[in-house]
Amino acid sequence: MKSNAGVISVTIVALFLGVLAVTQIAAQDVYSRSLQLETPASLTTLIANLSERNNAIKDEILDLRHRTDTAREAIASGKGSLTEAERQLSQLRVFAGMSATSGAGITVRVEGTFDERALSDLVNELRNAGAEAIAVNSVRVGPRSWFGATADRALTVDSVAVRGPWQVRAVGSPEVMYVAMTRTGGIIGQFELIYKGTRFDVSRESALDLPALATPLR
Amino acid sequence: MTTAPSPERTRLTHSLVLLLPAVLFGLLVSVQWRTQAERNELTVRYNTPLLDAAKTLQNEQSALKVTLAELRAQLDQIQTSASTQSDAAKDLQSRIDGLKTVAGLNERSGDGVEIVLDDARGAAAAKDVEKSICHNTDLTDIVNQAWRGGAEAIAINDERIVGSSSIYCVGSTIMVNGTLMSPPFKVLVIGPQNELLATYDDPTQLRDIKQRRDIYGLGFRVSRATGMHLPPYRGALNVRFATPR
Numbered sequence: 241m242k243s244n245a246g247v248i249s250v251t252i253v254a255l256f257l258g259v260l261a262v263t264q265i266a267a268q269d270v271y272s273r274s275l276q277l278e279t280p281a282s283l284t285t286l287i288a289n290l291s292e293r294n295n296a297i298k299d300e301i302l303d304l305r306h307r308t309d310t311a312r313e314a315i316a317s318g319k320g321s322l323t324e325a326e327r328q329l330s331q332l333r334v335f336a337g338m339s340a341t342s343g344a345g346i347t348v349r350v351e352g353t354f355d356e357r358a359l360s361d362l363v364n365e366l367r368n369a370g371a372e373a374i375a376v377n378s379v380r381v382g383p384r385s386w387f388g389a390t391a392d393r394a395l396t397v398d399s400v401a402v403r404g405p406w407q408v409r410a411v412g413s414p415e416v417m418y419v420a421m422t423r424t425g426g427i428i429g430q431f432e433l434i435y436k437g438t439r440f441d442v443s444r445e446s447a448l449d450l451p452a453l454a455t456p457l458r
Numbered sequence: 459m460t461t462a463p464s465p466e467r468t469r470l471t472h473s474l475v476l477l478l479p480a481v482l483f484g485l486l487v488s489v490q491w492r493t494q495a496e497r498n499e500l501t502v503r504y505n506t507p508l509l510d511a512a513k514t515l516q517n518e519q520s521a522l523k524v525t526l527a528e529l530r531a532q533l534d535q536i537q538t539s540a541s542t543q544s545d546a547a548k549d550l551q552s553r554i555d556g557l558k559t560v561a562g563l564n565e566r567s568g569d570g571v572e573i574v575l576d577d578a579r580g581a582a583a584a585k586d587v588e589k590s591i592c593h594n595t596d597l598t599d600i601v602n603q604a605w606r607g608g609a610e611a612i613a614i615n616d617e618r619i620v621g622s623s624s625i626y627c628v629g630s631t632i633m634v635n636g637t638l639m640s641p642p643f644k645v646l647v648i649g650p651q652n653e654l655l656a657t658y659d660d661p662t663q664l665r666d667i668k669q670r671r672d673i674y675g676l677g678f679r680v681s682r683a684t685g686m687h688l689p690p691y692r693g694a695l696n697v698r699f700a701t702p703r
Contacts, residue, residue: 257483273577273630273640275509282629283508286638289628290515293636296694297522304529311536321540325550328537330702332557335621335695339702357599364598368624372700383561383621386605411700449703457560 292370334373337382337453341373343411345448346418348428351405352438356387356395358431362408363387365427369420371410375450377402382453400454414444516638523692530563562620562691566611568648569684571655573600575667576642576677590674592641594627596667597634600645601625603664607657609649611688615639618691635693642677646686655680 278286311324333339348362363374363381374381379397388396394403410417421428421442428440541551558564575597578590601619604612612619617634626633633639647654657663658680670676 257486275512275631275638276505278505278509278629278631280504280508282631283505283512286628286631286633287508287511287515289626289633290512290519290636293693294515294519294522296696297519297526299698300694300696301522301525301529304526304533308529308533308536311533311540315536315540320544320547321537322544322547322550324533325537325541325547325554328533329550329554329557331695331697332554332561332563334697334700334702336557336561337621338557341700342703343699343701345699356602357595360598360602361595364594364624364626367622368626370696372622372697384605384609386602388606413699 289368296370335383336457337373337380337385338456340452341411341450343372343448344414345371345409345411345445346414346421347443347445347448348408348410348421349405349441349443350408350438353435354395354404354406354438356389358435359395359406359408360387362427362431365420366408366410366412366417369412369417371412371417373411373450375409377407378451380451380453382457384457398455409445409448409450411448411450414446418442418444512638519636526694527690527692562611562618565690566648566688568610568686569651569682570609570646570648570686571604571651571658572681572683572686573604573645573647573658574642574677574679575600575645578670578675578677580675585674589670590676591630592632592643592676594625594632597625597632597643597645599664599667603657604645604647604649604654606663607647607649607654609647609654611648613646613688614643616689618689620691622693622696623691635691646683646688648686648688651682655682 275283307324307327311321314321314323330339334341348366359376363376363385366374376395376397379400379402381397385398388399390396390401394401395406396402420426423429428442431438431440537551537554541547555564559566575592577592597614601612601614614625614634615637617623617637617639619634623635624633631638631640632643661668664678667676667678671678
């Protein structure tokens, strides 16, 4: 009788143990990415990013409404819509990197050890900050551009070697891009921790001249 | 001939049999409690209004993108009908259409490869969470590799990658073109299949991702795909500071 009680106790404990072990493994098994688990700081950054995106879309909606009305009126009055078509063409040529481009922006100077993945991350960060056109040294970065490296430590943009010190120039809002690059915990701060000894300088530019893509896209 | 164990010895054996499970039980209870406590700290009351704001903005963005697409279609229609009026207009319209295609503003169909990237599942994932989950930099590396392999069009979970696209990470949330996403990520690439497969198979490329797949179970799979349909880019063109020369 006494022996049976012992067996029952051990069985109950073992059952609990099993349930808990499974629960614990399941808890560690799937890394949850629910928005609900984000910190207030992350959510605030996320909200700022979404707001900026939405504002850019709203601006473009207003612009498109105006252009649609203007084009309709021009056609109705027999003038045709060449002006609108020319405007659209020049906007697309900038967007696709097919025309040399000017404008205000920033320059990121990199002197020292750097690699192609970091260059790709830098370009990604500039695009997220609203860069409208980017060039590395004298090579324009296009919609299908890729980054690589050569055996003699040069970097490549679409197979074209670009040697350090590198100048990554981006046309866009100088203030927005400058703050995005230099903020505490931002990409330049992270680079400075990873590439010790490499010098990173970010400067606002009132006028930048970027070349067009060397090989037009097809 | 065997002698029966003494009552003291039997009690000791029973105690020892119960001791080990009891200790493990205690350990698991405390680990479970700590896990629960950490989660509760993260879901603090301040998150609720922020969470609501983020969801509202994301829904607003989806609606804005629909309006933007409708307006672009309207303007296209006006332009196309006007282009029949003169040769100059026809020529301009043809150049616009060509640029839209290469810039990712038109839908694109074709063959290529499909890459699936996912967080590790199972016991291997618990070894090192950082190395077993996907990061935005993994996606930028995969996209970079696709362009290197001759890709003509790329989309990540239905978001078309264009010249202004960014793959951004805030906390554990990934945004592509401002759209919130979570794994698994399906990267559709239209382009020359053999060259694309060769570039992903190259052992000198994407070493970090491949190593994490082999050690920590990160999901990374590349396969041939046919008859894919990639949507056009639906975001803003955002050309305000740049002027053509």
